[in-house]
Amino acid sequence: MEVIWFVVFAVLLVGYFALEGFDLGVGLLLPVLGRTREGRDRMVAAVAPFVLANEVWLVAVAGTLFGVYPLLEGEVLFGLYPVVVAMLLSWVLRDAGLWFRRRIDGSRWCGFWDAMITFGSLGLSFGWGMALYAAATGFSTSPVHPLGLMLGVVVTLLFAFHGWTFLAWRAPGAFGASRPGRALLVSGFAAAVPVLGVLAGGMPYLLEHSASPAALNVLSFMVLPCAPIMLGAQIWVWRTFHPGKDAVRLPSFF
Structure with a gap:
């Protein structure tokens, strides 16, 4: 049972990085690819249908972590x-930006919340x-370490690449590139490589710290x-919002 739950936890965490990674990547690229307000609107419109479905994976990861490995809490x-x-604050800022950016039709208002989307995406990516x-x-050293900071940069760059690939798949040609679905699979795998490495190295430790079989x-x-x-909900979202489907329609978020 411990092995089964380790696999479940690994799938959830890898799935979060592979899916939420492109959400955060698009946020990171807002000031780079979204040179105009219309461009930023289109970028957020492309990712909007996937945001809430992808965030569910993080909730599942947290619940599994504290349920299966209570000693690690x-x-x-x-x-x-x-x-x-810092990551929770970044999450709140990113989501607030997505919800509020189009509530008032003003360049300063939209610009401020667009900056919050980018800042929040950066905080989450770097924090991961x-x-x-x-x-x-093994949580024996401070995360504020040169290697920790370097890994933060690596994860941020991988998410940005994944976000760029997603935009090229979801809205072909709208942002200067077009990519097939297999390219998105590759970039999703690349975004999950850091967490795969940590899970592979930490598997014995996690198995030893699992909850009791009865629990x-x-x-x-x-x-x-x-x-x-x-x-099923995840499959429905991906089948419904296929490439080009409402990827550039305004308003840009729900």
Whole structure:
């Protein structure tokens, strides 16, 4: 049972990086590819239908982490407290930017919230790199370390590349490039490579710190029946919003 839940946790975390990675990547690229307000509107419109579905993966990751590995809760929250707080604030700013940017039709208003989307995406991307470094060291060292900062840069660049590939797939030619679905799969795998490395190295440690078999059985009974619903909703989103489908329609978010 411990191995099964490790696989479930790994799939959820890798899925989050591969899916939410392009959301954050698009946010990072707003000031680069969105030279005009119309361009930024189109970028947000391209990613808008996927945002909430992708964020569900993070909720599932957090629930699985603290349910399957309860002994790690204190280590994660204590060792990563400043990083976790910064990432939560970045998450709030990014989502607030997506919701508020078109509520008032003014260049300063939209410009401010566009900046919050980029700033929040940067904080989340960079924070994930630092968190992965801390996890790789068993939370024994500070995430504010040269290697942790370097990994933050790497994750940020991978997310930006994934976001660029997503835009080239979702809205072919609208941002100067066109990419097939297999290119998006490749960039998604690249975005998940750092977390795959950490999971591969930390597998023995996680298995040793799993909850009791009885607790895992109860968790399986409560959680696993919801997995098909989550997977089905994700498939519906991707089938409904195929490349070109409302990718440039205004208003840009819900």
